[in-house]
Amino acid sequence: xxxxxxxxxxxxxxxxxxxxxxxxxxxxxxxxxxxxxxxxxxxxxxxxxxxxxxxxxxxxxxxxxxxxxxxxxxxxxxxxxxxxxxxxxxxxxxxxxxxxxxxxxxxxxxxxxxxxxxxxxxxxxxxxxxxxxxxxxxxxxxxxxxxxxxxxxxxxxxxxxxxxxxxxxxxxxxxxxxxxxxxxxxxxxxxxxxxxxxxxxxxxxxxxxxxxxxxxxxxxxxxxxxxxxxxxxxxxxxxxxx
Amino acid sequence: xxxxxxxxxxxxxxxxxxxxxxxxxxxxxxxxxxxxxxxxxxxxxxxxxxxxxxxxxxxxxxxxxxxxxxxxxxxxxxxxxxxxxxxxxxxxxxxxxxxxxxxxxxxxxxxxxxxxxxxxxxxxxxxxxxxxxxxxxxxxxxxxxxxxxxxxxxxxxxxxxxxxxxxxxxxxxxxxxxxxxxxxxxxxxxxxxxxxxxxxxxxxxxxxxxxxxxxxxxxxxxxxxxxxxxxxxxxxxxxxxxxxxxxxxxxxxxxxxxxxxxxxxxxxxxxxxxxxxxxxxxxxxxxxx
Numbered sequence: 300x301x302x303x304x305x306x307x308x309x310x311x312x313x314x315x316x317x318x319x320x321x322x323x324x325x326x327x328x329x330x331x332x333x334x335x336x337x338x339x340x341x342x343x344x345x346x347x348x349x350x351x352x353x354x355x356x357x358x359x360x361x362x363x364x365x366x367x368x369x370x371x372x373x374x375x376x377x378x379x380x381x382x383x384x385x386x387x388x389x390x391x392x393x394x395x396x397x398x399x400x401x402x403x404x405x406x407x408x409x410x411x412x413x414x415x416x417x418x419x420x421x422x423x424x425x426x427x428x429x430x431x432x433x434x435x436x437x438x439x440x441x442x443x444x445x446x447x448x449x450x451x452x453x454x455x456x457x458x459x460x461x462x463x464x465x466x467x468x469x470x471x472x473x474x475x476x477x478x479x480x481x482x483x484x485x486x487x488x489x490x491x492x493x494x495x496x497x498x499x500x501x502x503x504x505x506x507x508x509x510x511x512x513x514x515x516x517x518x519x520x521x522x523x524x525x526x527x528x529x530x531x532x533x534x535x536x537x538x539x540x541x
Numbered sequence: 542x543x544x545x546x547x548x549x550x551x552x553x554x555x556x557x558x559x560x561x562x563x564x565x566x567x568x569x570x571x572x573x574x575x576x577x578x579x580x581x582x583x584x585x586x587x588x589x590x591x592x593x594x595x596x597x598x599x600x601x602x603x604x605x606x607x608x609x610x611x612x613x614x615x616x617x618x619x620x621x622x623x624x625x626x627x628x629x630x631x632x633x634x635x636x637x638x639x640x641x642x643x644x645x646x647x648x649x650x651x652x653x654x655x656x657x658x659x660x661x662x663x664x665x666x667x668x669x670x671x672x673x674x675x676x677x678x679x680x681x682x683x684x685x686x687x688x689x690x691x692x693x694x695x696x697x698x699x700x701x702x703x704x705x706x707x708x709x710x711x712x713x714x715x716x717x718x719x720x721x722x723x724x725x726x727x728x729x730x731x732x733x734x735x736x737x738x739x740x741x742x743x744x745x746x747x748x749x750x751x752x753x754x755x756x757x758x759x760x761x762x763x764x765x766x767x768x769x770x771x772x773x774x775x776x777x778x779x780x781x782x783x784x785x786x787x788x789x790x791x792x793x794x795x796x797x798x799x800x801x802x803x804x805x806x807x808x809x810x811x812x813x814x815x816x817x818x819x820x821x822x823x824x825x826x827x828x829x830x
Contacts, residue, residue, distance in 0.1 A: 305777045306654075306691050307699030307737050320696065322656075329737070331656065331696040333777060348781060349583065350694025351601065379601055379663050409612065409661050431694065485781050 318344020361458030423466030430461030583693025703733030
């Protein structure tokens with residue numbers, strides 16, 4: 300069962316595997332933050348409800364250029380410190396206020412993030428959300444993101460630092476939906492209610508089923524999955540024939 | 542500041558009741574609300590008797606000027622201020638010796654609760670503003686500030702709960718009001734703890750006490766802080782309800798905009814396309830068969 304916990308609240312008296320946002324004191328496990336925990340889980344962890352963005356390696360983030368000097372650009376990532384992109388990494392020049400998407404390649408012990416693969420974003424607009432709630436915008440295997448793209452017809456990039464960049468499509472609707480998800484991020488059954496929301500706006504969307512969701516890059520390619528599916532269909536046909 | 546001894550001064554030992562009708566270990570009515578200031582990262586509003594306090598938290602953010610940065614921990618920087626209209630006589634808005642001292646002790650108390658080593662080179666700004674006051678404003682500020690810190694999502698060991706304890710009119714009491722603070726024999730102790738571990742993080746004393754009296758008072762203070770902790774916990778939990786998203790909420794957001802002609806058209810066109818799709822699918826199935 301899910302439970303709301305506050306900082307310092309007891310999560311478990313037993314020994315458990317430790318997840319995020321918990322600490323151990325006198326052999327007992329306590330929560331570090333205001334968040335939600337799964338009581339019967341094997342792993343003791345808390346999903347935070349509020350908080351700033353902690354830079355983490357491999358995160359895709361959306362930054363705003365705050366400083367342009369001879370050697371490169373200072374970029375605000377909504378984090379504690381400013382990051383830097385050298386001019387040699389960019390094809391084109393940027394101005395203060397430009398948007399840039401990048402991947403975090405390294406985070407040092409002072410939580411300063413190094414950026415790689417920078418891409419300047421042309422046009423579009425940014426919707427800000429609470430950074431710890433971005434996983435709900437993406438959903439399981441990207442189901443919510445797929446829904447948003449279907450419903451609004453926008454090109455969307457979700458930065459883990461709480462910035463959603465979007466272009467084309469119905470931006471006004473997207474803003475509404477993203478705010479709705481941000482406000483209700485701690486509630487369950489969110490994907491279905493977003494589907495209902497789109498329906499009430501007169502837009503038909505379908506929640507992508509498990510096998511419809513595109514696989515991650517490190518998973519086997521689609522062809523393999525299809526070949527696994529095909530025999531069963533054939534068998535069905537055979538049964539009908541009989 | 543002790544008042545003058547007068548003939549009709551109350552005697553708590555005889556009366557068994559305090560000047561405002563409370564029992565000796567009773568608190569004044571307390572209410573906390575979390576998340577009241579939209580521009581702050583975390584915030585809280587607290588009413589405790591006549592005390593009214595706002596607390597706002599910003600950060601963790603880069604500590605400036607740069608020489609204040611500490612590569613081993615974050616600075617919890619508290620700014621305690623009283624509004625000019627918060628006391629009967631106008632308060633000079635310039636921060637005075639008392640404001641600076643309270644800012645310092647509150648910062649040190651909160652630092653014990655926060656995991657400061659997680660945010661090197663940064664600063665957490667806590668700004669507490671007293672809008673109305675009647676004795677015990679620093680403990681009210683501490684309670685509000687710890688709720689605001691939790692609301693900002695800052696990792697903490699525990700909340701900080703605090704209350705005033707002490708002695709007035711010959712009896713040991715909890716949560717002194719202004720009349721009791723001004724009693725001739727008054728002893729005022731702001732008393733703050735981390736409720737789960739019982740660790741004391743704020744302890745000051747104005748007046749003199751016997752050792753036995755202090756031992757009794759510490760027990761009273763602990764009990765009162767546990768009560769306050771429950772209220773803080775409830776205030777934080779009330780902000781979020783772990784339910785499914787209600788249909789009415791979806792409707793409320795949707796009804797913000799009326800169904801436009803475009804939406805209707807889109808509906809119709811989608812219907813058509815769906816019909817087409819269905820027919821196509823059935824065709825393809827037939828082909829497969």
